Ligand SMILES: C/C(=C\Cc1cc(O)c2ccccc2c1O)CCC[C@H](C)CCC[C@H](C)CCCC(C)C
């Protein structure tokens with residue numbers, strides 16, 4: 001049973017109708033490249049059973065479905081019913097046979113899967129939004145098969161003050177003012193302060209090791225304004 005009245009859940013239910021459109025506009029389409037990088041780093045291969053945590057409108061789950069192909073299967077998990085409604089109705093590329101995707105409304109802190117289920121996993125812009133990062137990493141570790149990898153894409157605070165100042169300006173001014181035109185000022189104003197609380201790459205690596213992952217590497221991308229944590233469960 002998914003907990004109701006969660007403020008994060010409510011944000012993503014409210015912005016679901018404009019989420020994809022604003023991501024494309026606000027990142028000049030770059031987020032699609034960052035997501036492809038995460039899927040590549042997840043090690044997803046044909047025939048895999050793949051998991052996309054905090055799947056939202058389904059971008060990463062759809063990329064995983066292309067990667068694992070018809071013999072594979074993908075599970076997209078999110079506690080926002082409105083995001084999942086968008087995901088379920090996304091057009092599927094008919095050019096290549098892709099995996100069946102199951103859309104699961106659940107809390108990633110309490111995954112409805114057995115231990116050692118998945119060959120690979122992704123989590124795109126979800127880790128910063130869960131209320132318990134260590135718990136989320138422990139659940140992910142539990143459901144991955146031994147030897148499986150996961151790629152966790154999210155914002156990152158760039159080391160240099162000039163880039164961080166640009167990132168803050170972009171988020172607090174350009175992003176918020178654009179979102180305001182759609183009636184979602186407060187929802188998007190949440191992003192920048194959420195970065196201040198979010199562990200940097202080296203701290204994410206430590207959290208992954210504490211959750212039991214045998215290897216953990218954080219790769220800064222987009223000049224350090226984004227990052228991908230790549231983690232492996234021991235064989
Ligand atoms: C896909 C992206 C963000 C997803 C996302 C994550 C959140 O936690 C949210 C919380 C509340 C509302 C919305 C979101 C949300 O959409 C990343 C791309 C979208 C970003 C808003 C754009 C950020 C761009 C970089 C900071 C700077 C890039 C500059 C370059 C010139 C493109």
Ligand SMILES: C[S@@+](CC[C@H](N)C(=O)[O-])C[C@H]1O[C@@H](n2cnc3c(N)ncnc32)[C@H](O)[C@@H]1O
Pocket residue numbers: 008009012013053054055056057058059060077078079080083106107108109123124125126129130131
């Ligand atoms: C910024 S969106 C990311 C969506 C998608 N992964 C992408 O890359 O565009 C964050 C998603 O995480 C979901 N989320 C946050 N905390 C969650 C939790 N504890 N359980 C399930 N979903 C959660 C939200 O509902 C939202 O759809």
